[in-house]
Amino acid sequence: MTTSDNATVLVTGGAGYIGSHVVLALRDQGRAVVVLDDLSTGRRSALPDGVPLVEGDVGDKALLARTFASHGIGTVMHFAGSIVVPESVERPLAYYRNNTVKSHALVEACVEAGIGRFIFSSTAAVYGMPDRLPIDEQTPTSPINPYGSSKLMTEWMLRDSAAAHDLRYVALRYFNVAGADPQGRSGQVSKVATHLIKIAAQTVTGQRAELQIFGDDYETADGTCVRDYIHVSDLADAHVAALRHLEAGGASEVLNCGYGRGYSVREVLAMVERVTGRPLPMRIGPRRAGDPPALVAGVERIGRTLDWTPRHADLETIVASALAWEERLQIPSPPANA
Numbered sequence: 429m430t431t432s433d434n435a436t437v438l439v440t441g442g443a444g445y446i447g448s449h450v451v452l453a454l455r456d457q458g459r460a461v462v463v464l465d466d467l468s469t470g471r472r473s474a475l476p477d478g479v480p481l482v483e484g485d486v487g488d489k490a491l492l493a494r495t496f497a498s499h500g501i502g503t504v505m506h507f508a509g510s511i512v513v514p515e516s517v518e519r520p521l522a523y524y525r526n527n528t529v530k531s532h533a534l535v536e537a538c539v540e541a542g543i544g545r546f547i548f549s550s551t552a553a554v555y556g557m558p559d560r561l562p563i564d565e566q567t568p569t570s571p572i573n574p575y576g577s578s579k580l581m582t583e584w585m586l587r588d589s590a591a592a593h594d595l596r597y598v599a600l601r602y603f604n605v606a607g608a609d610p611q612g613r614s615g616q617v618s619k620v621a622t623h624l625i626k627i628a629a630q631t632v633t634g635q636r637a638e639l640q641i642f643g644d645d646y647e648t649a650d651g652t653c654v655r656d657y658i659h660v661s662d663l664a665d666a667h668v669a670a671l672r673h674l675e676a677g678g679a680s681e682v683l684n685c686g687y688g689r690g691y692s693v694r695e696v697l698a699m700v701e702r703v704t705g706r707p708l709p710m711r712i713g714p715r716r717a718g719d720p721p722a723l724v725a726g727v728e729r730i731g732r733t734l735d736w737t738p739r740h741a742d743l744e745t746i747v748a749s750a751l752a753w754e755e756r757l758q759i760p761s762p763p764a765n766a
Protein backbone atom coordinates (compact mmCIF):
# COMPACT_ATOMS: atom_id res chain seq x y z
CA MET A 429 0.00 0.00 0.00
CA THR A 430 1.31 3.44 -0.88
CA THR A 431 0.63 6.57 1.13
CA SER A 432 -2.06 7.69 -1.30
CA ASP A 433 -3.93 4.42 -0.67
CA ASN A 434 -4.78 5.84 2.74
CA ALA A 435 -5.96 9.13 1.30
CA THR A 436 -9.32 10.52 2.35
CA VAL A 437 -12.37 9.76 0.21
CA LEU A 438 -14.64 12.66 -0.76
CA VAL A 439 -18.26 11.52 -0.99
CA THR A 440 -20.45 14.01 -2.85
CA GLY A 441 -24.12 13.57 -1.97
CA GLY A 442 -23.05 11.64 1.12
CA ALA A 443 -25.98 12.98 3.16
CA GLY A 444 -28.45 11.28 0.80
CA TYR A 445 -29.92 7.78 0.79
CA ILE A 446 -27.24 5.78 -1.02
CA GLY A 447 -24.31 8.07 -0.22
CA SER A 448 -24.96 7.82 3.53
CA HIS A 449 -24.81 4.01 3.35
CA VAL A 450 -21.50 4.24 1.49
CA VAL A 451 -20.18 6.60 4.18
CA LEU A 452 -21.12 3.96 6.77
CA ALA A 453 -19.41 1.20 4.76
CA LEU A 454 -16.24 3.27 4.36
CA ARG A 455 -16.20 4.12 8.06
CA ASP A 456 -16.79 0.48 8.97
CA GLN A 457 -13.60 -0.24 6.98
CA GLY A 458 -11.71 2.44 8.93
CA ARG A 459 -11.51 4.81 5.97
CA ALA A 460 -11.25 8.59 6.32
CA VAL A 461 -14.26 10.25 4.69
CA VAL A 462 -15.41 13.80 3.97
CA VAL A 463 -18.89 14.58 2.63
CA LEU A 464 -19.79 17.42 0.30
CA ASP A 465 -23.54 17.98 0.11
CA ASP A 466 -25.87 20.94 -0.37
CA LEU A 467 -28.58 19.23 1.74
CA SER A 468 -31.15 19.82 -1.02
CA THR A 469 -32.55 16.32 -0.48
CA GLY A 470 -29.99 14.99 2.01
CA ARG A 471 -29.91 15.36 5.77
CA ARG A 472 -27.08 16.16 8.11
CA SER A 473 -28.47 13.59 10.54
CA ALA A 474 -27.79 10.83 7.97
CA LEU A 475 -24.07 11.24 8.69
CA PRO A 476 -22.37 9.37 11.50
CA ASP A 477 -20.68 11.41 14.22
CA GLY A 478 -17.24 12.60 13.27
CA VAL A 479 -17.71 12.71 9.49
CA PRO A 480 -16.94 16.25 8.29
CA LEU A 481 -19.64 17.84 6.14
CA VAL A 482 -18.70 20.50 3.63
CA GLU A 483 -22.03 22.14 2.94
CA GLY A 484 -22.01 23.41 -0.63
CA ASP A 485 -22.53 22.82 -4.30
CA VAL A 486 -20.74 20.09 -6.20
CA GLY A 487 -20.43 22.48 -9.16
CA ASP A 488 -18.45 25.03 -7.12
CA LYS A 489 -14.90 24.51 -8.38
CA ALA A 490 -13.27 26.89 -5.89
CA LEU A 491 -14.91 25.02 -3.02
CA LEU A 492 -13.82 21.69 -4.55
CA ALA A 493 -10.20 22.82 -4.89
CA ARG A 494 -10.16 24.00 -1.26
CA THR A 495 -11.77 20.78 -0.05
CA PHE A 496 -9.37 18.55 -2.00
CA ALA A 497 -6.36 20.39 -0.59
CA SER A 498 -7.49 20.80 3.01
CA HIS A 499 -8.61 17.18 3.44
CA GLY A 500 -5.96 15.38 1.37
CA ILE A 501 -8.51 13.81 -0.97
CA GLY A 502 -7.29 10.85 -3.04
CA THR A 503 -10.58 9.49 -4.42
CA VAL A 504 -13.93 11.05 -5.28
CA MET A 505 -17.16 9.10 -5.03
CA HIS A 506 -19.88 11.07 -6.79
CA PHE A 507 -23.51 10.59 -5.70
CA ALA A 508 -24.76 14.20 -5.71
CA GLY A 509 -27.50 14.73 -8.23
CA SER A 510 -31.21 14.84 -8.99
CA ILE A 511 -32.96 11.49 -9.27
CA VAL A 512 -36.68 11.74 -10.04
CA VAL A 513 -37.38 10.51 -13.58
CA PRO A 514 -40.76 12.24 -14.21
CA GLU A 515 -39.35 15.51 -12.85
CA SER A 516 -36.49 15.19 -15.34
CA VAL A 517 -39.05 15.04 -18.16
CA GLU A 518 -40.72 18.24 -16.91
CA ARG A 519 -37.46 20.09 -16.10
CA PRO A 520 -34.79 18.65 -18.40
CA LEU A 521 -32.45 21.63 -18.20
CA ALA A 522 -32.43 21.51 -14.39
CA TYR A 523 -31.37 17.84 -14.66
CA TYR A 524 -28.68 18.54 -17.24
CA ARG A 525 -27.38 21.32 -14.98
CA ASN A 526 -27.35 19.40 -11.72
CA ASN A 527 -26.29 16.01 -13.10
CA THR A 528 -24.19 16.83 -16.16
CA VAL A 529 -22.89 20.42 -15.94
CA LYS A 530 -21.93 20.07 -12.27
CA SER A 531 -20.35 16.67 -12.88
CA HIS A 532 -18.26 18.37 -15.57
CA ALA A 533 -17.04 20.89 -12.96
CA LEU A 534 -16.23 18.05 -10.56
CA VAL A 535 -14.33 15.94 -13.12
CA GLU A 536 -12.44 19.02 -14.30
CA ALA A 537 -11.53 19.94 -10.72
CA CYS A 538 -10.24 16.37 -10.18
CA VAL A 539 -8.09 16.53 -13.32
CA GLU A 540 -6.71 19.93 -12.32
CA ALA A 541 -5.91 18.73 -8.79
CA GLY A 542 -4.41 15.44 -9.99
CA ILE A 543 -7.02 13.29 -8.25
CA GLY A 544 -6.79 10.07 -10.18
CA ARG A 545 -9.60 7.87 -8.80
CA PHE A 546 -13.29 8.48 -9.39
CA ILE A 547 -16.34 6.33 -8.63
CA PHE A 548 -19.61 7.40 -10.21
CA SER A 549 -23.27 6.62 -9.42
CA SER A 550 -24.73 5.69 -12.77
CA THR A 551 -28.02 3.97 -13.44
CA ALA A 552 -29.80 1.25 -15.37
CA ALA A 553 -31.78 4.14 -16.88
CA VAL A 554 -28.92 4.51 -19.41
CA TYR A 555 -30.21 1.34 -21.14
CA GLY A 556 -33.71 2.65 -21.81
CA MET A 557 -36.00 -0.18 -22.95
CA PRO A 558 -33.71 -3.10 -23.81
CA ASP A 559 -35.45 -6.07 -25.41
CA ARG A 560 -33.14 -8.79 -24.12
CA LEU A 561 -32.49 -9.94 -20.57
CA PRO A 562 -30.30 -10.03 -18.65
CA ILE A 563 -28.87 -6.64 -19.59
CA ASP A 564 -25.09 -6.81 -19.79
CA GLU A 565 -22.79 -3.82 -20.12
CA GLN A 566 -22.43 -4.40 -23.88
CA THR A 567 -26.14 -3.65 -24.36
CA PRO A 568 -26.40 -0.42 -26.37
CA THR A 569 -27.20 2.59 -24.21
CA SER A 570 -30.38 4.33 -25.27
CA PRO A 571 -31.91 6.36 -22.42
CA ILE A 572 -35.56 7.33 -22.80
CA ASN A 573 -35.64 10.25 -20.37
CA PRO A 574 -33.45 13.27 -19.50
CA TYR A 575 -32.42 11.68 -16.19
CA GLY A 576 -30.84 8.71 -17.98
CA SER A 577 -29.26 10.97 -20.61
CA SER A 578 -27.84 13.31 -17.98
CA LYS A 579 -26.11 10.37 -16.25
CA LEU A 580 -24.88 8.79 -19.49
CA MET A 581 -23.24 12.07 -20.51
CA THR A 582 -21.25 11.98 -17.28
CA GLU A 583 -20.14 8.43 -18.08
CA TRP A 584 -18.90 9.73 -21.45
CA MET A 585 -17.01 12.61 -19.80
CA LEU A 586 -15.30 10.11 -17.53
CA ARG A 587 -14.46 7.76 -20.41
CA ASP A 588 -12.90 10.55 -22.47
CA SER A 589 -11.13 12.19 -19.52
CA ALA A 590 -9.65 8.84 -18.47
CA ALA A 591 -8.27 8.42 -22.01
CA ALA A 592 -6.66 11.86 -21.97
CA HIS A 593 -5.59 12.35 -18.35
CA ASP A 594 -4.21 10.54 -15.33
CA LEU A 595 -7.67 9.47 -14.16
CA ARG A 596 -9.20 6.02 -13.66
CA TYR A 597 -12.86 5.53 -12.83
CA VAL A 598 -15.53 2.98 -12.05
CA ALA A 599 -19.08 3.84 -13.17
CA LEU A 600 -21.57 1.66 -11.31
CA ARG A 601 -24.92 1.30 -13.06
CA TYR A 602 -27.38 0.69 -10.24
CA PHE A 603 -30.53 -1.28 -10.85
CA ASN A 604 -33.33 -0.86 -8.24
CA VAL A 605 -31.82 0.18 -4.94
CA ALA A 606 -33.88 -0.57 -1.83
CA GLY A 607 -33.70 -1.48 1.85
CA ALA A 608 -31.87 0.12 4.74
CA ASP A 609 -28.80 -0.34 6.90
CA PRO A 610 -29.30 -3.60 8.88
CA GLN A 611 -28.16 -1.79 12.06
CA GLY A 612 -30.78 0.93 11.55
CA ARG A 613 -28.19 3.68 11.15
CA SER A 614 -29.60 5.00 7.84
CA GLY A 615 -32.37 4.45 5.33
CA GLN A 616 -34.46 6.26 2.76
CA VAL A 617 -36.06 9.58 3.77
CA SER A 618 -37.76 11.13 0.74
CA LYS A 619 -39.92 14.20 0.91
CA VAL A 620 -41.72 12.85 -2.15
CA ALA A 621 -41.31 9.08 -2.34
CA THR A 622 -41.52 7.44 -5.76
CA HIS A 623 -39.81 4.06 -5.30
CA LEU A 624 -42.01 0.97 -4.99
CA ILE A 625 -40.64 -0.54 -1.77
CA LYS A 626 -40.54 2.85 -0.02
CA ILE A 627 -44.16 3.54 -1.00
CA ALA A 628 -45.21 0.05 0.10
CA ALA A 629 -43.50 0.64 3.46
CA GLN A 630 -45.29 3.99 3.86
CA THR A 631 -48.61 2.36 2.97
CA VAL A 632 -48.30 -0.55 5.34
CA THR A 633 -47.33 1.83 8.17
CA GLY A 634 -50.51 3.84 7.56
CA GLN A 635 -48.96 6.96 5.99
CA ARG A 636 -50.79 6.35 2.71
CA ALA A 637 -54.30 5.05 2.20
CA GLU A 638 -53.33 2.69 -0.61
CA LEU A 639 -50.71 1.82 -3.18
CA GLN A 640 -51.34 1.87 -6.88
CA ILE A 641 -49.87 -0.81 -9.15
CA PHE A 642 -48.86 0.97 -12.35
CA GLY A 643 -50.22 -1.48 -14.91
CA ASP A 644 -50.87 -5.22 -14.86
CA ASP A 645 -51.03 -5.77 -18.62
CA TYR A 646 -47.31 -6.05 -19.37
CA GLU A 647 -45.90 -9.09 -21.13
CA THR A 648 -44.49 -10.55 -17.93
CA ALA A 649 -45.50 -13.65 -15.99
CA ASP A 650 -48.11 -11.86 -13.83
CA GLY A 651 -48.56 -8.74 -15.99
CA THR A 652 -46.66 -6.36 -13.67
CA CYS A 653 -43.19 -4.92 -14.25
CA VAL A 654 -40.10 -6.87 -13.24
CA ARG A 655 -37.07 -5.25 -11.60
CA ASP A 656 -33.75 -6.35 -10.10
CA TYR A 657 -33.76 -5.06 -6.49
CA ILE A 658 -30.38 -4.62 -4.79
CA HIS A 659 -29.95 -4.01 -1.06
CA VAL A 660 -28.42 -0.59 -0.44
CA SER A 661 -25.79 -2.03 1.93
CA ASP A 662 -24.61 -4.52 -0.72
CA LEU A 663 -24.43 -1.62 -3.15
CA ALA A 664 -22.39 0.31 -0.58
CA ASP A 665 -19.98 -2.65 -0.30
CA ALA A 666 -19.62 -2.65 -4.10
CA HIS A 667 -18.34 0.94 -3.84
CA VAL A 668 -15.73 -0.09 -1.28
CA ALA A 669 -14.73 -2.94 -3.61
CA ALA A 670 -14.49 -0.49 -6.52
CA LEU A 671 -12.26 1.73 -4.39
CA ARG A 672 -9.97 -1.22 -3.65
CA HIS A 673 -9.91 -2.08 -7.35
CA LEU A 674 -8.73 1.42 -8.29
CA GLU A 675 -6.24 1.59 -5.42
CA ALA A 676 -4.73 -1.69 -6.59
CA GLY A 677 -4.14 -0.10 -10.01
CA GLY A 678 -7.20 -1.64 -11.68
CA ALA A 679 -8.44 -0.31 -15.01
CA SER A 680 -11.47 1.92 -15.55
CA GLU A 681 -14.71 -0.07 -15.63
CA VAL A 682 -18.43 0.30 -16.23
CA LEU A 683 -20.28 -2.27 -14.11
CA ASN A 684 -23.90 -3.20 -13.52
CA CYS A 685 -24.98 -3.42 -9.89
CA GLY A 686 -27.80 -5.86 -9.27
CA TYR A 687 -28.25 -9.51 -8.36
CA GLY A 688 -29.28 -10.83 -11.78
CA ARG A 689 -32.71 -11.85 -10.44
CA GLY A 690 -35.98 -10.07 -11.20
CA TYR A 691 -39.14 -9.72 -9.10
CA SER A 692 -42.50 -8.45 -10.33
CA VAL A 693 -44.36 -5.63 -8.59
CA ARG A 694 -46.87 -8.19 -7.35
CA GLU A 695 -44.12 -10.41 -5.94
CA VAL A 696 -42.63 -7.44 -4.07
CA LEU A 697 -46.00 -6.47 -2.61
CA ALA A 698 -46.74 -10.07 -1.61
CA MET A 699 -43.42 -10.09 0.26
CA VAL A 700 -44.39 -6.88 2.09
CA GLU A 701 -47.62 -8.57 3.19
CA ARG A 702 -45.75 -11.70 4.25
CA VAL A 703 -43.13 -9.84 6.27
CA THR A 704 -45.69 -7.66 8.07
CA GLY A 705 -48.49 -10.21 8.26
CA ARG A 706 -50.83 -7.41 7.24
CA PRO A 707 -52.80 -6.88 4.01
CA LEU A 708 -51.50 -4.03 1.87
CA PRO A 709 -54.29 -1.81 0.49
CA MET A 710 -53.67 -1.67 -3.26
CA ARG A 711 -55.41 -1.18 -6.57
CA ILE A 712 -54.50 -1.54 -10.21
CA GLY A 713 -53.92 1.77 -11.98
CA PRO A 714 -52.80 2.71 -15.48
CA ARG A 715 -49.24 2.19 -16.70
CA ARG A 716 -46.73 4.85 -15.66
CA ALA A 717 -45.19 6.56 -18.70
CA GLY A 718 -41.70 5.35 -19.54
CA ASP A 719 -41.68 2.14 -17.48
CA PRO A 720 -39.80 -0.70 -19.22
CA PRO A 721 -41.58 -4.07 -18.69
CA ALA A 722 -38.51 -5.81 -17.26
CA LEU A 723 -34.99 -4.83 -16.17
CA VAL A 724 -32.64 -7.51 -14.87
CA ALA A 725 -28.89 -6.93 -14.57
CA GLY A 726 -26.26 -9.09 -16.15
CA VAL A 727 -23.84 -9.42 -13.24
CA GLU A 728 -21.06 -11.54 -14.67
CA ARG A 729 -18.76 -8.57 -15.17
CA ILE A 730 -18.96 -7.11 -11.66
CA GLY A 731 -18.46 -10.60 -10.23
CA ARG A 732 -15.34 -11.06 -12.33
CA THR A 733 -13.91 -7.57 -11.77
CA LEU A 734 -14.53 -6.68 -8.14
CA ASP A 735 -13.95 -8.65 -4.98
CA TRP A 736 -17.61 -8.24 -3.99
CA THR A 737 -19.89 -10.79 -2.37
CA PRO A 738 -23.44 -9.58 -1.69
CA ARG A 739 -24.54 -10.26 1.90
CA HIS A 740 -28.23 -9.37 1.66
CA ALA A 741 -29.24 -10.76 -1.75
CA ASP A 742 -32.70 -11.76 -0.74
CA LEU A 743 -36.00 -9.92 -1.28
CA GLU A 744 -37.26 -10.74 2.22
CA THR A 745 -34.15 -9.15 3.79
CA ILE A 746 -34.51 -6.05 1.61
CA VAL A 747 -38.19 -5.62 2.42
CA ALA A 748 -37.74 -6.34 6.15
CA SER A 749 -34.95 -3.75 6.47
CA ALA A 750 -37.01 -1.12 4.58
CA LEU A 751 -39.97 -1.77 6.90
CA ALA A 752 -37.85 -1.63 10.04
CA TRP A 753 -36.45 1.72 8.91
CA GLU A 754 -39.92 3.07 8.10
CA GLU A 755 -41.14 2.10 11.57
CA ARG A 756 -38.11 3.81 13.09
CA LEU A 757 -38.94 6.99 11.15
CA GLN A 758 -42.38 7.06 12.74
CA ILE A 759 -40.99 7.64 16.24
CA PRO A 760 -40.54 10.58 15.91
CA SER A 761 -40.27 11.81 12.32
CA PRO A 762 -36.93 13.65 11.88
CA PRO A 763 -37.27 17.25 10.73
CA ALA A 764 -36.26 17.98 7.11
CA ASN A 765 -32.56 18.81 6.71
CA ALA A 766 -31.98 18.04 10.39
Ligand SMILES: NC(=O)c1ccc[n+]([C@@H]2O[C@H](COP(=O)([O-])OP(=O)(O)OC[C@H]3O[C@@H](n4cnc5c(N)ncnc54)[C@H](O)[C@@H]3O)[C@@H](O)[C@H]2O)c1
Pocket residue numbers: 440441442443444445446447464465466467468469470471484485486487506507508509510511526530549550551552579602603604605
Ligand atom coordinates in the same frame (compact mmCIF):
# COMPACT_ATOMS: atom_id res chain seq x y z
N1 LIG B 1 -32.12 5.65 -5.69
C1 LIG B 1 -31.97 4.88 -6.77
O1 LIG B 1 -32.73 3.92 -6.96
C2 LIG B 1 -30.88 5.17 -7.77
C3 LIG B 1 -30.78 4.34 -8.89
C4 LIG B 1 -29.75 4.59 -9.82
C5 LIG B 1 -28.83 5.62 -9.60
N2 LIG B 1 -28.96 6.43 -8.51
C6 LIG B 1 -27.99 7.51 -8.33
O2 LIG B 1 -27.45 7.46 -7.02
C7 LIG B 1 -27.14 8.76 -6.55
C8 LIG B 1 -27.70 8.95 -5.15
O3 LIG B 1 -29.12 8.76 -5.20
P1 LIG B 1 -30.00 8.72 -3.86
O4 LIG B 1 -31.12 7.78 -4.10
O5 LIG B 1 -29.12 8.54 -2.68
O6 LIG B 1 -30.59 10.20 -3.89
P2 LIG B 1 -30.66 11.32 -2.72
O7 LIG B 1 -31.52 12.41 -3.26
O8 LIG B 1 -31.04 10.69 -1.43
O9 LIG B 1 -29.14 11.79 -2.63
C9 LIG B 1 -28.59 12.79 -3.44
C10 LIG B 1 -27.73 13.67 -2.53
O10 LIG B 1 -27.05 14.65 -3.34
C11 LIG B 1 -27.22 15.94 -2.74
N3 LIG B 1 -27.13 16.91 -3.85
C12 LIG B 1 -27.98 17.03 -4.90
N4 LIG B 1 -27.55 18.00 -5.73
C13 LIG B 1 -26.40 18.51 -5.18
C14 LIG B 1 -25.49 19.52 -5.56
N5 LIG B 1 -25.67 20.24 -6.69
N6 LIG B 1 -24.42 19.78 -4.77
C15 LIG B 1 -24.23 19.06 -3.63
N7 LIG B 1 -25.06 18.08 -3.22
C16 LIG B 1 -26.14 17.81 -3.99
C17 LIG B 1 -28.55 15.88 -2.03
O11 LIG B 1 -28.68 16.82 -0.99
C18 LIG B 1 -28.55 14.44 -1.50
O12 LIG B 1 -27.93 14.36 -0.23
C19 LIG B 1 -27.68 9.73 -7.60
O13 LIG B 1 -26.60 10.19 -8.39
C20 LIG B 1 -28.62 8.89 -8.43
O14 LIG B 1 -28.70 9.34 -9.76
C21 LIG B 1 -29.97 6.23 -7.59
Ligand SMILES: O=c1ccn([C@@H]2O[C@H](COP(=O)(O)OP(=O)(O)O[C@H]3O[C@H](CO)[C@@H](O)[C@H](O)[C@H]3O)[C@@H](O)[C@H]2O)c(=O)[nH]1
Pocket residue numbers: 511551552553554602603604605622623624625627639640641642643653654655693716719723
Ligand atom coordinates in the same frame (compact mmCIF):
# COMPACT_ATOMS: atom_id res chain seq x y z
O1 LIG C 1 -46.36 3.38 -6.43
C1 LIG C 1 -45.75 2.66 -7.24
C2 LIG C 1 -44.37 2.83 -7.50
C3 LIG C 1 -43.76 2.01 -8.45
N1 LIG C 1 -44.48 1.05 -9.09
C4 LIG C 1 -43.82 0.18 -10.08
O2 LIG C 1 -42.74 -0.46 -9.44
C5 LIG C 1 -41.66 -0.67 -10.37
C6 LIG C 1 -40.40 -0.04 -9.80
O3 LIG C 1 -40.58 1.37 -9.79
P1 LIG C 1 -39.59 2.36 -8.99
O4 LIG C 1 -39.37 1.84 -7.62
O5 LIG C 1 -40.13 3.74 -9.16
O6 LIG C 1 -38.21 2.20 -9.77
P2 LIG C 1 -37.87 2.36 -11.31
O7 LIG C 1 -38.84 3.21 -12.01
O8 LIG C 1 -37.65 0.97 -11.86
O9 LIG C 1 -36.51 3.18 -11.28
C7 LIG C 1 -35.46 2.93 -10.33
O10 LIG C 1 -34.58 1.97 -10.83
C8 LIG C 1 -33.93 2.35 -12.03
C9 LIG C 1 -33.02 1.24 -12.46
O11 LIG C 1 -33.73 0.06 -12.70
C10 LIG C 1 -33.10 3.60 -11.80
O12 LIG C 1 -32.54 4.00 -13.01
C11 LIG C 1 -33.97 4.71 -11.28
O13 LIG C 1 -33.14 5.79 -10.94
C12 LIG C 1 -34.71 4.24 -10.05
O14 LIG C 1 -35.63 5.23 -9.64
C13 LIG C 1 -42.11 -0.02 -11.68
O15 LIG C 1 -42.67 -1.01 -12.51
C14 LIG C 1 -43.22 0.94 -11.24
O16 LIG C 1 -44.20 1.14 -12.25
C15 LIG C 1 -45.83 0.87 -8.83
O17 LIG C 1 -46.48 0.00 -9.43
N2 LIG C 1 -46.43 1.68 -7.92
